[in-house]
Amino acid sequence: MKLKSGAREYEVEIVSRDGRTLRARVDGREVSATIEELGDASAILSIGERRFRLLGARRKDAILVAVGPRTFDFVPAESGARRARGGLAASEVTAPMPGKVLKVLVKDGDRVSAGQPLVVIEAMKMETALAAESDAMIKRVRVAPGDNIDHGAVLVELSPVPDSSANQSERGAR
């Protein structure tokens, strides 16, 4: 199965499992491991000398796993989706959490580059600048300073930079 975490894509298959011995293929590499189930929805996975305590949960949109105290979110990889968007990492900038818009730093028709801050929001008592993940044109700004925003609200719509094939980047800047 192909999975995505942040901007990175991975491929993982469980090749076989015989009792406590597990063989997997991760990004083309063979990985042998042993697994002990703990009976409380968690398990201990040993790879070589390393022992990892695993816990997993499914959400509608993602698989969440804990490896010791570290957690990872995975979503199914949508290969080719970005190519279809003309080099854009995303066609809109959305609110990562509920809050309030403090500043809007761009206007309709602006050309922006990857990493450039577009909107400053205040959430959880802190200011957070939301930046373009790739070079883009500002198609439409949908919020104004003072607006209250929900998680996932569209703040800015983006369109591809005309003839952007030269500066396609695989990873969106953050």
Add this chain to the structure above:
Amino acid sequence: MAVRKLKVLLVANRGEIALRIIRTARAMGLRTVAVYSEPDANSAHVAAADDARLIGPAEAAKSYLNIAAIIEAARETGADAIHPGYGFLSERPDFARAVDASGIIFVGPRAAAMAQLGDKVAARKLAIAAGVPVVPGIETAEPAAARAFAAREGYPILVKAAAGGGGRGMRVVEAEAGLDAALEAASREALAAFGDGRVFVEKYLARPRHIEVQFLGDEHGTVITMGERDCSIQRRHQKIVEESPAPGLGAATRDAMLAAATRLAQAVGYTNAGTAEFLLDRDQAGEKFYFLEVNARLQVEHPITEIRFGCDLVAEQIKIARGEKLAAPGVPRGHAIECRINAEDAAAGFRPATGSVLELRVPAGPGVRFDSYLTRGSEVGAFYDGLLGKLITHGADREQARARMLGALDEIAILGVTTTAGFLRDVIASEAFADADLSTRFIEEHCSGWPSEDRAMSEAALIAAALTAAGALGAGSGQRAISNSSGETTDRSPWRALRGFELWRRP
């Protein structure tokens, strides 16, 4: 001997601290009252209290900062005392005064002392008068005055809110170019957080340690200190790892800090629990400490002091509020460390995270304490501070406390909200922490670029994801019934439909 009745305690707070205060109050035989905002109706502190009152909507300004609603809740429930916890109204003299005026006991310092200490400028004058050294600085929001000050003392300088604490509105300015923006932003954040836009500008010490002294004062004029805490490991000027005692601190410096804290408390006739914060600078000439501020409340990191001194600081606060006389502090034992588990993404500049807790595994064992309000199903929203829990370990010495912290962090798992637990594990495991190479720059010096590439861990995570998708790990594995907040079931899961996936027979 108690001089006044205190039978019903209202806790004007939420989260782990409300729960922690309720636990102590119950153990003392008090009735407890929780207050809560709409999204907190199912929160652990509400369930733990004997009685609870809704005080408003999610917005803190209309609920946990709503003085009238809180006092009304106290009247309705027959509460004779209010504990403010930390944050929210804990350092608001107007709240302490309003509680007093309602004939209710405020479990904390008197409003006048709080007002004097809570204003950084007044507190600084007080420190100077009490013979406690201070860092050079001025109060101003005027760019011209700040520029003149910086020209005198040299960059970098620190801009911070004159009111409040906790590092809100605090900014380091490296050069003149960033000064105007920093003053403006600090003033705006200060106004939003504390309703007071005044800012303070001071010389920035390059690599100080943050060391603070716990003190208690009673109505009979007694002031005692209970050792120090090193809280140098901070991100965005907010503490994330604390320990006691401060490793390697010279005995003479420690004694001088404890004496300075006592003088500060005595200078304002301080009653109840407070903390004197200092910055420690070290050069060829030796250790020098400077007054930072006094926090006129219980601190987040108070448990490490409790564990070492074998006391319950909330119980002491309640006894002081009853008018009792303080007993001499116990003899401190061993070493204690606290890690703050925050709802944040450490890999993305500690950006706040939200979500609902799908799975939770809490640590336990000898010398391990976990103060948290989380349960499976807890919703972590964007309305309040992101502190989910405090993991505290105790050992006979620092190394044992550290080893226990590592073990406890390996046991903890919170799924559904990104937390700092994994980051903290790497901090505690680092050579710099093991060597106690502490300064407020610890994170930028030792943890930038976190997380480093760890192939085995990535493989483990991907294998775990594949197992979870197959229903072989987590909710849905074995015979467990599925019931998560979205009401999703195994059979309907889109993960079932993924191609190229082989299920195996469970052994």
